[in-house]
Amino acid sequence: MYLFEQYTFYKLAHSLVEKDDFEILHINESGQEIWLEKYENRTSHVVRLLHRGFDWKNYLKGDIRTAFQKAKAMRRFFLGKHIEIHNVYISTNSPVDDWYILKKPMQLNEKNPMKMKVYYLSEAEKDVELSRLQDAIGSSNVTISAEESELDMEEKVEYFRSQLDINLKNKKNEAESVFSNGKPFLTYFLLGINIIIFLLLELDGSSQSTETLIKFGAKYNPAIIEKGEWWRIISSMFLHIGFLHLFMNMFAVYYLGTAVERIYGSIRFIVVYLLAGIGGGLASFAFTTNISAGASGALFGLFGALLFFGLIHKKIFFQTMGRSMLLIIGINLLFGFMVPQVDNGAHLGGLVTGFIASAILHLPGLKKMSMQLLALILYVVIILGLIIFGIQHNLNSPSYQLMKVEQLAAVQDYEKIVEITTTGLRNPDDLADELLFQRSYAYVNLNEVDLAIDDLEDAIQTNDEFAEAHFNLAVLYYNKGQEKKAQERIKKAYQIKPNGDNIKKLYDQIID
Structure with a gap:
């Protein structure tokens, strides 16, 4: 009967993967325990298959506790907010005492508790328990018959086992390959450029001096509108106001840049960085009249790139960085809304245009021309919209008029000052x-x-x-x-x- 148990164990696992789109999470060294997951409607259906029998109910209860502990340890690998565990035992005989109470659904006493159902595929109740499992997970019916010869079962056990091993190996290779499309050379280059320019600012006066910042290319709306100095949208990405501003942004460049450059490759990384920086800079121009500088727009664009990656590789994203990444983005945006000095326009603009720029380029080895073309059109529309709206908004903004007054006072053009303040x-x-x-x-x-x-x-x-x-x-x-x-x-x-x-x-x- 041991061979038939193995046959049941591996055929069921193979069927769930091949026919019902379950993904393999883990196979233990002995090959006698397999964890599978299927994500549907915000719920993770987790199937734990164990080829092992228990003579007594208390031993079975002990293993159920172990299964809960293992599930808690693996929780970060589950996609769903709600988790339903289907704990399946495959053995010739079920416990000799009254174990049926353990079939009752159970859950841990905690917030968003994991729920568990137990199934025991013994020789006497295999068909009933298998049917109960398949109904619970919406699985296609699989027939497991003992009529096959031992030789056929041995061959199929080996085949099913090898297919599961290949599937798991391919999954691991895929996860590793998405993080090996480039080395973070340009990330280190950006770190160096930003630090060098910061030192030049300090040597020329101060990185916190308005005059020095404008001289080096900070985003200064009057110069952009009156003199056509649109290059300031790009140059301002490499300027920082004070050491703390530099340190925080460069820490983020290192943390985000290395991840994005490894995923997208160096060329895609720098294009996303620049396009997001331009989008963030123009959003700042459109919604914030103050002088501003910093890599924040480009950095939020890298957040956008990781979100696009998560859209394409959802499982890998949530298993590696997803939840913490979403939390960091949320905290930063909330901080931006709560603190007036933070240029939230640049943050939101960079986040959106970084996501769209990633869709334009797509991930290495993947193409979807219709989506990429649509993303390109959307990016152009957003950029033109920010420019047109930004010019009109600034010209009608009293704070913009005050900035122009400061320029005119320096050259003692008082009649123009009267004209501009009257307009404001x-x-x-x-x-x-x-x-x-x-x-x-x-x-x-x-x-x-x-x-x-x-x-x-x-x-x-x-x-x-x-x-x-x-x-x-x-x-x-x-x-x-x-x-x-x-x-x-x-x-x-x-x-x-x-x-x-x-x-x-x-x-x-x-x-x-």
């Missing part, structure tokens, strides 16, 4: 006080003092804690001989900012 005030937001303050400064230099006073009065109506506006009003009123109003404004300015040198000096001058 047509769409007032929380920067209205700043626009009024800048226009008042321009009016002073154009000898339009009354207009300057009007703007400053409006500015403090908008923001009564604007110390500089109170100070400038005090100066203008004092120069016009309106000492009472000047005293009122300088008192307020001193109350808000008592340590301001100019404020304290004027306060001491006009307050008795």
